Amino acid sequence: MQVKYSYLQEQFADYPAILERIAEVVRAGDYTLGQAVAEFEQCFAACLGAHYAVGVNSGTDALFLALKAAGIGPGDEVITAPNTFIATIGAINASGARPVFMDITDEFVIDPALIEQAITPRTKAIMPVHYAGVCADMDQILPLAQQKGLTVVEDACQAIGASLQGQKAGTFGLAGGFSLHPLKNLNVWGDAGVIVTDDLQLRDRLVLLRNHGLKNRDEVEIFGYNSRLDTIQAAVGLHLIGQLEWITETRIKWAQRFDQALAKLAPQVKVPARRPQKRYVHHLYMFQAQRRDALLAFLQASGIEAKVHYPVPLHLQRCAAPLGYREGDFPVAEAQARSIITLPVHQHLREEQVEYMIAKISEFYS
Numbered sequence: 234m235q236v237k238y239s240y241l242q243e244q245f246a247d248y249p250a251i252l253e254r255i256a257e258v259v260r261a262g263d264y265t266l267g268q269a270v271a272e273f274e275q276c277f278a279a280c281l282g283a284h285y286a287v288g289v290n291s292g293t294d295a296l297f298l299a300l301k302a303a304g305i306g307p308g309d310e311v312i313t314a315p316n317t318f319i320a321t322i323g324a325i326n327a328s329g330a331r332p333v334f335m336d337i338t339d340e341f342v343i344d345p346a347l348i349e350q351a352i353t354p355r356t357k358a359i360m361p362v363h364y365a366g367v368c369a370d371m372d373q374i375l376p377l378a379q380q381k382g383l384t385v386v387e388d389a390c391q392a393i394g395a396s397l398q399g400q401k402a403g404t405f406g407l408a409g410g411f412s413l414h415p416l417k418n419l420n421v422w423g424d425a426g427v428i429v430t431d432d433l434q435l436r437d438r439l440v441l442l443r444n445h446g447l448k449n450r451d452e453v454e455i456f457g458y459n460s461r462l463d464t465i466q467a468a469v470g471l472h473l474i475g476q477l478e479w480i481t482e483t484r485i486k487w488a489q490r491f492d493q494a495l496a497k498l499a500p501q502v503k504v505p506a507r508r509p510q511k512r513y514v515h516h517l518y519m520f521q522a523q524r525r526d527a528l529l530a531f532l533q534a535s536g537i538e539a540k541v542h543y544p545v546p547l548h549l550q551r552c553a554a555p556l557g558y559r560e561g562d563f564p565v566a567e568a569q570a571r572s573i574i575t576l577p578v579h580q581h582l583r584e585e586q587v588e589y590m591i592a593k594i595s596e597f598y599s
């Protein structure tokens with residue numbers, strides 16, 4: 234049996250309906266910040282329970298522009314986790330600020346108990362990453378940030394629909410950045426991103442920043458960027474956003490089946506303990522496995538496209554060498570990088586594929 238990681242063929246099997254939406258954009262010649270962008274922003278904000286959503290051209294820019302709009306730049310430090318996609322720290326770096334790492338919990342998110350140790354007089358912000366679709370421990374991070382006067386910009390690129398105590402990831406801090414990259418739970422036909430915020434001033438600044446700082450055709454308020462959400466991608470997003478609950482619930486259903494089955498393989502397999510206050514949206518289904526590399530090879534040889542997200546934490550990547558970290562600095566993240574494995578968990582899996590993955594993992598450890 235084959236279990237593919239990508240499901241884009243199935244997901245966009247109804248592409249003629251999307252092409253029809255795009256045809257409307259073409260017929261209207263409405264390509265730049267068109268009607269579909271405004272509609273998508275409204276739907277996105279409503280879906281998150283946020284006041285405002287601002288569409289931009291990628292998740293990376295969502296984070297970068299949110300930092301810029303919050304006034305974070307050269308000389309500032311931003312605390313984040315080392316087990317994330319490079320874009321998190323790429324965005325911090327692009328703002329001119331310095332990424333500062335702190336270790337993580339068994340749930341793959343920044344450890345709130347350790348953040349205070351990383352705070353210096355230069356710290357301006359915390360960027361928790363809701364990694365793999367796990368909402369970070371915002372109930373502990375927010376009070377600390379408030380007490381220390383730090384801005385919180387959330388990297389919610391992997392976590393649309395995740396929540397803590399009913400509040401959606403991305404809506405806790407000053408702003409939250411989302412990605413609509415084809416590999417994300419809510420995805421479009423290329424690059425796109427969204428920033429959500431409840432702060433009107435920040436929203437207005439973001440609207441300027443994403444469009445060259447233009448107040449109108451003839452007046453430029455500030456230096457900005459060209460980072461508009463493409464109208465065609467907004468049309469694709471509008472088509473898919475109505476499916477988000479189904480997408481999320483299906484992923485949760487498969488993840489719960491994995492949780493239940495893999496718990497029986499402890500201690501060779503370690504599934505993170507799930508907090509009842511959290512909704513996990515399983516952008517990635519990750520667990521820790523003994524003999525991970527052998528398991529990965531076995532699963533791949535069995536037709537299962539398992540992966541590792543990621544084998545090298547960011548503080549040990551060459552690009553981060555100027556930050557001066559060393560092996561041993563973040564023992565939890567480093568141990569996880571050696572033991573984590575990701576299974577396909579998407580909404581187009583069939584039950585027999587899920588059972589096949591469980592059977593193969595059980596066979597490996599038998």
Ligand SMILES: Cc1ncc(COP(=O)(O)O)c(C=O)c1O
Nearest residue numbers: 291292293318320321390412414
């Ligand atoms: C955690 C995280 N942050 C940021 C990004 C950047 O998003 P994008 O690829 O849309 O720029 C991604 C996804 O690629 C991500 O997974």
